[in-house]
Amino acid sequence: MQDTVDIMDDAEYEEEEPSFSDPEDFEDDIEDEEFLDDILREKPLEADGIDSVVVVDNVPQVGPERLEKLKNVIHKIFSKFGKITTEFYPDADGLTKGYIFLEYAAPTQALEAVKNADGYKLDKQHTFRVNLFTDFDKYMNISDEWETPEKQPFKDFGNMRHWIEDPDCRDQYSVIYEAGERTAIFSNDAKEPITAEERARWTETYVRWSPKGTYLATFHQRGIALWGGEKFKQIQRFSHQGVSLIDFSPCERYVVTFSPLMDTKEDPQAIIIWDILTGQKKRGFHCESSAHWPIFKWSHDGKFFARMTIDTLSIYETPSMGLLDKKSLKINGIKDFSWSPGDNIIAFWVPEDKDIPARVTLMQLPSRQEIRVRNLFNVVDCKLHWQRNGDYLCVKVDRTPKGTQGVVTNFEIFRMREKQVPVDVVEMKESIIAFAWEPNGSKFAVLHGETPRISVSFYHVKNNGKIDLQKMFDKQQANSIFWSPQGQFLVLAGLRSMNGALAFVDTSDCTMMNIAEHYMASDVEWDPTGRYVVTSVSWWSHKVDNAYWLWTFQGRLLQKNNKDRFCQLLWRPRPPTLLSVDQIKLIKKDLKKYSKIFEQKDRLSQSKASKELVDKRRAMMEEYRSYREKAQQTYQEQKSLRLELRGGVDTDELDSNKSFLLEICSTQRSHSVFCVEGGERGAASLTGEGRRPRRES
Numbered sequence: 001m002q003d004t005v006d007i008m009d010d011a012e013y014e015e016e017e018p019s020f021s022d023p024e025d026f027e028d029d030i031e032d033e034e035f036l037d038d039i040l041r042e043k044p045l046e047a048d049g050i051d052s053v054v055v056v057d058n059v060p061q062v063g064p065e066r067l068e069k070l071k072n073v074i075h076k077i078f079s080k081f082g083k084i085t086t087e088f089y090p091d092a093d094g095l096t097k098g099y100i101f102l103e104y105a106a107p108t109q110a111l112e113a114v115k116n117a118d119g120y121k122l123d124k125q126h127t128f129r130v131n132l133f134t135d136f137d138k139y140m141n142i143s144d145e146w147e148t149p150e151k152q153p154f155k156d157f158g159n160m161r162h163w164i165e166d167p168d169c170r171d172q173y174s175v176i177y178e179a180g181e182r183t184a185i186f187s188n189d190a191k192e193p194i195t196a197e198e199r200a201r202w203t204e205t206y207v208r209w210s211p212k213g214t215y216l217a218t219f220h221q222r223g224i225a226l227w228g229g230e231k232f233k234q235i236q237r238f239s240h241q242g243v244s245l246i247d248f249s250p251c252e253r254y255v256v257t258f259s260p261l262m263d264t265k266e267d268p269q270a271i272i273i274w275d276i277l278t279g280q281k282k283r284g285f286h287c288e289s290s291a292h293w294p295i296f297k298w299s300h301d302g303k304f305f306a307r308m309t310i311d312t313l314s315i316y317e318t319p320s321m322g323l324l325d326k327k328s329l330k331i332n333g334i335k336d337f338s339w340s341p342g343d344n345i346i347a348f349w350v351p352e353d354k355d356i357p358a359r360v361t362l363m364q365l366p367s368r369q370e371i372r373v374r375n376l377f378n379v380v381d382c383k384l385h386w387q388r389n390g391d392y393l394c395v396k397v398d399r400t401p402k403g404t405q406g407v408v409t410n411f412e413i414f415r416m417r418e419k420q421v422p423v424d425v426v427e428m429k430e431s432i433i434a435f436a437w438e439p440n441g442s443k444f445a446v447l448h449g450e451t452p453r454i455s456v457s458f459y460h461v462k463n464n465g466k467i468d469l470q471k472m473f474d475k476q477q478a479n480s481i482f483w484s485p486q487g488q489f490l491v492l493a494g495l496r497s498m499n500g501a502l503a504f505v506d507t508s509d510c511t512m513m514n515i516a517e518h519y520m521a522s523d524v525e526w527d528p529t530g531r532y533v534v535t536s537v538s539w540w541s542h543k544v545d546n547a548y549w550l551w552t553f554q555g556r557l558l559q560k561n562n563k564d565r566f567c568q569l570l571w572r573p574r575p576p577t578l579l580s581v582d583q584i585k586l587i588k589k590d591l592k593k594y595s596k597i598f599e600q601k602d603r604l605s606q607s608k609a610s611k612e613l614v615d616k617r618r619a620m621m622e623e624y625r626s627y628r629e630k631a632q633q634t635y636q637e638q639k640s641l642r643l644e645l646r647g648g649v650d651t652d653e654l655d656s657n658k659s660f661l662l663e664i665c666s667t668q669r670s671h672s673v674f675c676v677e678g679g680e681r682g683a684a685s686l687t688g689e690g691r692r693p694r695r696e697s
Helices: 002-009 064-081 107-117 133-140 581-589 591-637 639-645 655-687
Strands: 053-057 084-088 099-104 129-132 172-177 182-187 194-200 207-209 216-220 223-228 233-239 245-248 254-258 271-275 281-285 304-309 312-317 336-339 345-350 358-364 369-376 379-386 392-399 408-415 423-428 432-437 443-450 453-461 467-473 480-483 489-494 501-506 511-517 523-526 532-537 547-552 557-562 568-571
Touching: 053 107, 053 133, 064 084, 064 099, 064 107, 099 107, 107 129, 129 133, 172 207, 207 568, 216 245, 223 254, 304 336, 312 345, 336 379, 345 379, 345 392, 358 379, 369 392, 369 408, 379 432, 392 432, 432 480, 443 480, 480 523, 489 523, 523 568, 532 568, 581 591, 591 639
Parallel strands: none
Antiparallel strands: 053 099, 053 129, 084 099, 172 182, 172 568, 182 194, 207 216, 216 223, 223 233, 245 254, 254 271, 271 281, 304 312, 336 345, 345 358, 358 369, 379 392, 392 408, 408 423, 432 443, 443 453, 453 467, 480 489, 489 501, 501 511, 523 532, 532 547, 547 557
């Protein structure tokens, strides 16, 4: 040990300690953030520990006996947004103070709670207001002096209903063709469609119009885009990876999207309801199966929407997106339900269970009052069919009566506008192929029988409580019924397997206006006014003869539009009219006066068309004359060259050549006169002017 000390003390091993001081002229040009980046990254922030805390106001004030129940309700609502680590319920005088503190495991979860739970309606007296705890400093520092907020730039998307103002009342429709590569919007015209907008790869699958025609929805891998205005600008977009199905609320305030790719247990993402105006997600739901789309069915005014699960009917209200009265309806065995198109009434049916008969129930909402219950026996299946105005409900009941073989069908007709909702019954012993209500009336049509003896029957629901059979046509080639949106007229169509047979019927006197065929037709689409109907062969159904044909409501073919790999045609819906019922009646009363104006306009349109034809021919004549003069001038300029080539002989003056040229000029002149005069005579014949009586031979 002593040796070691001696060695250390030896001068040979002594070293001078280095100086760590900076020179006097040294300038430090390195920032702390650059030098200590990894350390500063872990520097605690002022908000650490409280940025995961939310404050919930408007919570019920309860005593100790109800506190545990309140905590369970609060935990159930707010645990959807993340893991809650701490809950604090301040109290005073034996009651909670009406506000609580919740701490989440992560700040992102707290943000999600604020975004989705703020405005949540717990009951009629309590609607939550949710804020981040860190926002209170911001609220405390708000100046007492009013400052006018800055004006936000207005996004002008143009006139969202411009197509309704078309002076010629042309409706629009969308067409997808070239196997989905191109999408076009056309304005309908009896002569030929007018292109309003056309784009390549506008959608990846198909398109969908909103119920009032305001928006056009296109599908993309990352979500949905909505377009509108005169130039179809993008109005809104919703990010939902792998979206495949959508549905609009009738009020166009919400859109529902479905994707099979996004769902997780903690965060329901299979079905998302979006606010169209703000683009915000309102709520997400799980989905077991999308086989019966739409999963959610909307009330006519968009105030409620409902879904059915096993033995349960869940009704939600907007805008809170919460369960009506905070609980679902327990309905054992519920099979199907449907909203009335005119009232907040929901209809559902339950099959038989041992000695308990099947029943159809009509329930008024939001009171949940049962306004009518109909018991049914020996039921195999039921289908609910509402008339478009909600005046009638038809329940198609397939029964197997005791002591008989086969299935008998009853149509149970509920008169919704009469006291105690009386029910009439129509029985049919043949198999039913199709049923459809007249949209704006009290008639319905039924296709029944077996191929080749298929019949169509027309029934009228009268005010005296009777249902009359108006007419029956047998031996029909049809499997579908398509009513005009305005009623009275319909098309009986034999689609797909029946090779496109068409029958145009006027149900006012039950006459066949026309029988036609569109071979292999797969779809029939009425325009919103009921003036035109389109039949089409979709590339999605058949790979050949893809086209759409335009017909009048009487069955007269106007156009055959062949599109390469045509896929889909959808008419643009019109919003409800602003006219009152009395105003509509007055217009119908004075229809003859308006008809004269329209007929005169049609004649002017024909005259304009013939005038355009004459102008076109005159322009062609002028073009020919101009070309002829230039050719003559060139001919004269080349005369010296011709003389030189032909040894000075002027071949232009030879008699044979002159007679030949005169003959050509005479022929050309007579043809030119015929072009102009023929066009003028054609115009006169179209307008009715300049006609001469035909001389009898």
